[in-house]
Amino acid sequence: MARRLNREAHPGRQVSQRAIGELAGVSQATVSLVLAGRKVNSEETRQRVLSAAKQLRYRPNLLVHGMQTGKSKMIGVMAPPYDYYWSRILYGIHDTLAQNDYVPITVWPSHNGRDVEASNGYETDELSQIHRLLDRRVDGVILWPPTASLFSDHVSEFSSRELPIVTVDHILPKNFQADSVGSDEADGGKLVADHLCKLGHRNIGHIAGPNVTSWGRLRRQSFEDALAEIPGTSCITYEAPAGHPTLATDQIRAMLTLPNRPTAIFAASDLLAKVVYRVAASLGISITKDLSIVGFSDDDFAAELVPPLTTVRQDAYRVGRRAAEIVIARGSESLGKRPLHEALPVELVVRSSTAALPRSVA
Amino acid sequence: MARRLNREAHPGRQVSQRAIGELAGVSQATVSLVLAGRKVNSEETRQRVLSAAKQLRYRPNLLVHGMQTGKSKMIGVMAPPYDYYWSRILYGIHDTLAQNDYVPITVWPSHNGRDVEASNGYETDELSQIHRLLDRRVDGVILWPPTASLFSDHVSEFSSRELPIVTVDHILPKNFQADSVGSDEADGGKLVADHLCKLGHRNIGHIAGPNVTSWGRLRRQSFEDALAEIPGTSCITYEAPAGHPTLATDQIRAMLTLPNRPTAIFAASDLLAKVVYRVAASLGISITKDLSIVGFSDDDFAAELVPPLTTVRQDAYRVGRRAAEIVIARGSESLGKRPLHEALPVELVVRSSTAALPRSVA
DNA sequence: TTGTAGGCGTTATCAC
DNA sequence: GTGATAACGCCTACAA
DSSP states (O other), rough: OOOOOOTSSSTTTTHHHHHHHHHHOOOHHHHHHHTTOOOSSSSHHHHHHHHHHTTTTTOOOHHHHOOOOOOOOOOEEEEEOHHHHHHHHHHHHHHHHHHHHHHHHEOOOOOOTTOHHHHHHHHHHHHHHHHHHHTTTTTTEEHHHHHHGGGGGHHHHHHTOOOOOEESSSSOOOGGGGGEEEEHHHHHHHHHHHHHHHHOOOOOEEEEEESHHHHHHHHHHHHHHHHHSSTOEEEEEEESSSGGGGGHHHHHHHHHHHHOSEEEEEEESHHHOOOOHHHHEEEEEEEETTTTOOSSSSSTGGGGSOOOOOOEEHHHHHHHHHHHHHHEEEEOOOOOOSSOOOHHHHEEEEOOOOOOOOTTTO | OOSSSOOSSTTTTTOOHHEEEEEETTTTHHHHHHHHHOOSSHHHHHHHHHHHHHHHOEEEEHHHHHHHHOOOHHHHEEESSOOHHHHHHHHHHHHHHHHTTTTTEEEOOOGGGGOSSHHHHHHHHHHOOOOOOOHHHSSSEEEEEHHHHHGHHHHHHHTTTOOOOESSSSSOOOOGEEEEEOOOOHHHHHHHHHHHHHTTEEEEEEEEOOSSHHHHHHHHHHHHHHHHHHHOEEEEEOOOOOOOGGGHHHHHHHHOOOOOOOOOOESSHHHHHHHHHHHHHTTTBBBBTTBBBEBOOOOTTTGGGOOOBEEEEHHHHHHHHHHHHHHHHHTTTOSSSSSOOOEEOEEEEEEESOOOOTTTTT
């Protein structure tokens, strides 16, 4: 005997089927049968087993189940530090996972590495986060682009193991075979363009999201394309640098101090719109009287800004739900072979930050 | 033979030490030794094994390890839907867990049950959330009061299994043997009282947090006690109902329309302070000129309010860190037997929502 | 209807 | 440095 039999190795150990069997006076195998619900047992044994299980507060061990079946019933979620939008997405993910008996393991880029200069530090960190997920044998992952797209080489850690990947608001290159869920950015850009034009604006500005993001590119392109089809309009675009929205302060100030300043600005996100508000205030530019503003996302603070922000509402909660539904479905192979790319509908919410162009200017 | 040997049961199966051994031309046992870092191997074998492991992208299976050792290296986190404060706490938890090779499994009360009328629906939901954690054999849990305190009978699901419990911003009854981490609420209340008195305010109002919350009770008591020791001051308190802060609108309006309206109000949270701003605006009451306001928490929006809010800053990130440190430490029994109750220091952040009482009123 | 025993996948360890 | 084996909790084929 290589090692001494040691059934009590872990003092605070969980109750096992063996323990139930001992209490009920039957074998562990019988316990297994009863708990599995096979009706092959006498009613009397059944009751004895069931009540023993209850008395001991038995709970099945999913770690074991995961080991045996290769399905851990856990989904890895790689998210950014939360803002309002992403917390809605997480909510959708959590709800859907819960309903399907899955559980999320959420990892963030670590705080410590946040102000890191060497990209190396970042990468190491992200790789180790990925490994923490892999080591737990998650059944799939949901990724958020800024955490994933910049480091797509690391994503291969998942794809090479044929782990289902679903990205949110970002489409990975084909070879990763990853599904994606997002909002209909293209429609959003178009809605904004139409709205501003109907109000009479012709000289229009766009503060675009970072070009490294899918949403930044898509919103910009659809907005510019839509404007291009409307005769008489012109659009000037400045791109916000990647990172915190306030980093776009310079671009915004530049746009607002242009000799021929736009009468309306489409900010690619509500966060950016908030910065536009601030810069406008500092320059004595009145929102609505001198300048109309549109955002994108409908964050919680959008309605509380003064004046309340006109914006494009995304259904973040549903985006989360779909993402979770898709990872789960991929796990059971019930989907086709080709990656899915879903774009959920968006909606223009008109509030008070946009107004008709005053005649004097027109 | 009961069942056919089936080494290829799961097609997309992960690579094992056995596979590494085959590739490197050594036994699995050798692989185990090398990977464990025991220096009992020849450098040459070591390298062969290591490179084979790398080539196959080997990753240890923590599910198996968890099953064998009884330690899953996972911590359950039961949190509310995120607001700014709680997201900071989560950040601290995540960082600390990551540094110690733990992983969080986060569960929320389900969205679907949110508007539930029958408390029964709620309880069932919470119990099933707890079981999802238990079934994964988490090594401990971090709980947030509103999810836990109202249902302390369910918490026994954890405590009866001697699972380490750490609560945040709430102290559970002794019999649960739960640790807790929070902020020094009492000091916070005192700081606010002193601040307002130094500014000359004597007729002071308090919008208290719900009495079911620890923070609501502690902030109120310390604030009222501190004021009681300062001669000439009087304090009137209205309690906010549990739930969304805007539910306190009636109480706030009532206070602001009192014949002898307070000249300063301490709102038990920044969220409540925001509601006070709104009600004051609707009543034409000027903040600072007619009324000083203090909040509690220093949420992200506090500095952006107009005027910027004077508030008590809590170090939510550190609260999260400590909570995680403590669950982990409990798991390794390195702590004493008595529950720990830590209150982290707070700090008064004076901004522009508080001002000296004008002489005319004084 | 129930018990026995072998196997699931992975790792660690003991005797050689 | 290796082969054999225990161990985790659970499932199941087969014998009783």
